[in-house]
Amino acid sequence: xxxxxxxxxxxxxxxxxxxxxxxxxxxxxxxxxxxxxxxxxxxxxxxxxxxxxxxxxxxxxxxxxxxxxxxxxxxxxxxxxxxxxxxxxxxxxxxxxxxxxxxxxxxxxxxxxxxxxxxxxxxxxxxxxxxxxxxxxxxxxxxxxxxxxxxxxxxxxxxxxxxxxxxxxxxxxxxxxxxxxxxxxxxxxxxxxxxxxxxxxxxxxxxxxxxxxxxxxxxxxxxxxxxxx
Numbered sequence: 624x625x626x627x628x629x630x631x632x633x634x635x636x637x638x639x640x641x642x643x644x645x646x647x648x649x650x651x652x653x654x655x656x657x658x659x660x661x662x663x664x665x666x667x668x669x670x671x672x673x674x675x676x677x678x679x680x681x682x683x684x685x686x687x688x689x690x691x692x693x694x695x696x697x698x699x700x701x702x703x704x705x706x707x708x709x710x711x712x713x714x715x716x717x718x719x720x721x722x723x724x725x726x727x728x729x730x731x732x733x734x735x736x737x738x739x740x741x742x743x744x745x746x747x748x749x750x751x752x753x754x755x756x757x758x759x760x761x762x763x764x765x766x767x768x769x770x771x772x773x774x775x776x777x778x779x780x781x782x783x784x785x786x787x788x789x790x791x792x793x794x795x796x797x798x799x800x801x802x803x804x805x806x807x808x809x810x811x812x813x814x815x816x817x818x819x820x821x822x823x824x825x826x827x828x829x830x831x832x833x834x835x836x837x838x839x840x841x842x843x844x845x846x847x848x849x850x851x852x
Contacts, residue, residue, distance in 0.1 A: 635659060636669050640678060640689065644753055649686030697752065704813070705737050707849040711842040712739040712821070719838055721825040724750045726763040726808070728817050731777040732756065733764040736819075748804060748824045756800050765794035766808035766820035793836030807835040811843045813852040821846075 642658045643650065650658075656666035670687055673679040677692030708725050716723040716739045724738035738750040758764035759780040768776050769789040776785065788794035793809045800806070808822035821839045828835070 632669070635661065635665075636673060639666070639669055639673060640693070643679065643687065643689050647751075649682055649688040651686055655687060703850065704816070704819070704846075708737060708821075708846050709739070711845045711849075712737065715821075715823075715838055715842045716741045717743070719823060719828075719830065719835060720747070721823045721828065722747050722750050723821065723823050723839070723842070724752075724763075725811075726767065726820045726822060728758060728767050728819075729755065731758055733758040733761065733767060733820070748826060750824050760796075761800040762788075762794040762796040762806040762808035763820045763822040765796070766810045766822070767818045769794065770810050770812050770818035791836075792840065793832070795832045795836075807832050807839065809836055809839040809843055811846060813847065813850060816852075 638659060639655060642655060652666055652670060653663055655670065656663045659666055670679055674681065674690070677690045679687050680690040681687050704725075712723045712725065720741045720743070722738060722740045725736045726733045727736050728734075732755045734755045735750055735752050738752050740747050740749065756764070757777070757779070758767055759777050765781075765785050765788045768780055768785045773782065776782075784794070788810075793807060795805070795807045797805045804824055804826060805828075806822055806824045808820045811819040811821050813819060821843050823835055823839065
């Protein structure tokens with residue numbers, strides 16, 4: 624498989640989905656072509672194929688956005704993990720009045736698999752599923768790396784911070800991924816799966832990081848028990 628030639632067409636189609644996800648708003652075809660660095664006709668053919676499969680959709684003005692079919696595909700990723708994590712994340716989010724989310728390792732990035740916002744909070748920070756950033760940056764990434772041997776850490780990983788997260792059982796960050804935001808994360812080691820982390824993101828809180836970590840650890844233990852890990 625490693626020696627098989629890559630498909631440029633497939634790669635461009637996937638890149639379009641990434642462009643639309645990062646844009647967070649519908650884009651005109653010309654803008655998609657510009658960001659993909661291809662002629663408009665090439666972008667149009669790719670978009671038509673994606674549209675036929677429900678992966679993108681066009682509004683009345685011709686702007687393109689991600690299609691609803693992607694939600695169904697995303698729900699199938701680690702389906703059992705998402706199903707068991709949802710009630711635990713929901714309870715923790717409501718208890719702490721802040722957004723709780725689950726992150727997974729994807730090569731050298733930390734990717735948000737699912738996120739739950741608190742039900743009755745006056746204001747909370749959103750964490751969009753699918754958002755990603757280098758795993759060496761931020762609390763969720765360090766909680767993930769704390770579960771791996773140093774030889775698997777990416778370049779730029781802070782060994783002291785990762786060791787501290789492993790020793791304390793949680794990681795914390797401030798102003799790293801998004802300016803002014805704080806995060807606390809705990810590792811979630813599941814048998815036979817890549818490392819996972821549970822985290823919260825917030826601007827300020829009356830809870831100390833240790834308290835947040837304790838509540839997240841309770842949620843992590845609930846997920847492990849439900850999955851038999």
